[in-house]
Amino acid sequence: MPERKTKRGAERTPLEGDWDVIVCGASFAGLTVARELNGSGARVLVVDRYEIGERQTSACAAPTLWLEKLGLTASIRQTFGDLVFHTPHADTRMRLPWTFSTFDYAELCGLLWAQCDAVFETAKVEGRAAVDLPAQNGSGRPIGIATDRGVLTAPLVVDALGWRRVLGDGYQPPDAPLSRGLEVHPRGTGDDLELWIERDVVPAGYGWSFPAADELRVGVGSFDPHHHVKEPTVELADRLGLPPEGYQGNWIPHRLRDAVERDIFFCGDSAGHCLPTTAEGIRPAFYFGVACGRELRSVHEGNSSRDAALTRYGAFNDSHRWKYEWMLRVQNLVPRVPPRVLGPALKAMSTDRFAGWSFRHYLDICPPDIVGDPEPARVTAVAA
Numbered sequence: 598m599p600e601r602k603t604k605r606g607a608e609r610t611p612l613e614g615d616w617d618v619i620v621c622g623a624s625f626a627g628l629t630v631a632r633e634l635n636g637s638g639a640r641v642l643v644v645d646r647y648e649i650g651e652r653q654t655s656a657c658a659a660p661t662l663w664l665e666k667l668g669l670t671a672s673i674r675q676t677f678g679d680l681v682f683h684t685p686h687a688d689t690r691m692r693l694p695w696t697f698s699t700f701d702y703a704e705l706c707g708l709l710w711a712q713c714d715a716v717f718e719t720a721k722v723e724g725r726a727a728v729d730l731p732a733q734n735g736s737g738r739p740i741g742i743a744t745d746r747g748v749l750t751a752p753l754v755v756d757a758l759g760w761r762r763v764l765g766d767g768y769q770p771p772d773a774p775l776s777r778g779l780e781v782h783p784r785g786t787g788d789d790l791e792l793w794i795e796r797d798v799v800p801a802g803y804g805w806s807f808p809a810a811d812e813l814r815v816g817v818g819s820f821d822p823h824h825h826v827k828e829p830t831v832e833l834a835d836r837l838g839l840p841p842e843g844y845q846g847n848w849i850p851h852r853l854r855d856a857v858e859r860d861i862f863f864c865g866d867s868a869g870h871c872l873p874t875t876a877e878g879i880r881p882a883f884y885f886g887v888a889c890g891r892e893l894r895s896v897h898e899g900n901s902s903r904d905a906a907l908t909r910y911g912a913f914n915d916s917h918r919w920k921y922e923w924m925l926r927v928q929n930l931v932p933r934v935p936p937r938v939l940g941p942a943l944k945a946m947s948t949d950r951f952a953g954w955s956f957r958h959y960l961d962i963c964p965p966d967i968v969g970d971p972e973p974a975r976v977t978a979v980a981a
């Protein structure tokens with residue numbers, strides 16, 4: 598059983614106060630937003646129901662380029678230049694034009710947090726709270742956030758709380774556009790990032806095995822939220838001769854949503870930023886986290902009003918909509934491809950030329966160039 602680090606009982610003291618920025622959620626999206634505000638002088642509060650890095654939320658594989666750009670390479674466990682696909686009638690190895698790395702979740706969160714100058718508190722965010730406070734310059738009227746420890750206020754609020762979108766109009770599974778994913782983390786080693794596209798594993802979706810040094814992250818994702826994934830996950834682990842230990846799972850949004858709602862910024866899974874088809878959500882959470890953090894910074898530094906920042910961030914989000922809809926079409930198509938055709942189709946797509954072209958386009962949906970070069974001060978702070 599993982600050790601619970603979150604404050605309980607008497608340690609959970611009342612929490613109140615007014616901040617310049619409140620970031621709700623301290624995972625990939627929330628920590629990236631807070632990182633972008635480093636050095637701005639803004640009083641930033643980050644809240645999460647768990648301690649930073651306490652609860653892993655994914656198989657933790659992301660493009661290495663992104664981890665390098667954000668100064669997170671120390672958390673890398675293993676790096677892969679190929680993807681291996683298993684289908685009922687053929688296996689295919691595809692060489693990628695860039696690499697994926699698996700990383701340690703707690704370490705990565707710690708490295709992101711070391712690049713922030715924010716305050717962190719554990720608190721469960723329950724929703725919006727009615728407050729009546731005057732507007733602050735261009736930042737607008739403070740927004741109230743209800744938590745299990747009290748009401749917090751800030752003119753700039755980010756919901757990076759994941760698929761539930763607690764501060765907006767939430768989703769209700771299984772009827773919302775959500776996939777579901779579950780994995781186990783047995784000890785073991787492997788050389789390849791492996792994917793299974795087999796109806797025997799899951800009717801619509803895929804299975805995976807991601808090695809991370811001394812553990813394997815073996816799981817199943819279903820695009821259809823009505824399909825349970827526990828049995829398929831156990832079966833896949835069994836097929837690989839691994840014990841189904843260390844369960845971790847969640848709902849995964851597969852449709853882009855509005856990134857602003859009633860003066861709140863939404864980022865990561867709360868905005869449906871996870872990519873359809875691949876369920877790759879870490880890189881988009883970083884990408885939109887950078888964009889969101891920059892907008893908040895411009896408001897705090899007096900270069901923009903909150904309204905203008907909300908409009909710009911919303912438009913930035915919407916400019917990606919066609920790419921997300923296109924990925925969703927692929928997601929809907931894959932389960933309809935006859936199994937006999939799937940293997941040869943993947944083989945045809947695995948030429949270096951086609952894989953290079955398609956994966957470069959895929960990276961360009963949320964490219965790492967948005968980050969810019971690391972500032973010397975930031976690099977020193979992390980290295981210290």
Ligand SMILES: Cc1cc2nc3c(=O)[nH]c(=O)nc-3n(C[C@H](O)[C@H](O)[C@H](O)COP(=O)(O)OP(=O)(O)OC[C@H]3O[C@@H](n4cnc5c(N)ncnc54)[C@H](O)[C@@H]3O)c2cc1C
Binds near residue numbers: 623626654721848876
């Ligand atoms: C099994 C599985 C494997 C996956 N593997 C990968 C992968 O290998 N690569 C990849 O790119 N994507 C993967 N994904 C998708 C990826 O995990 C998500 O897209 C990503 O975590 C989104 O980041 P986020 O910061 O938006 O949200 P999250 O990582 O979900 O973080 C939300 C944070 O908010 C906190 N929180 C939630 N509710 C409250 C509340 N009410 N009050 C306070 N705090 C709260 C949580 O504790 C958490 O820290 C996987 C998903 C699943 C389910």
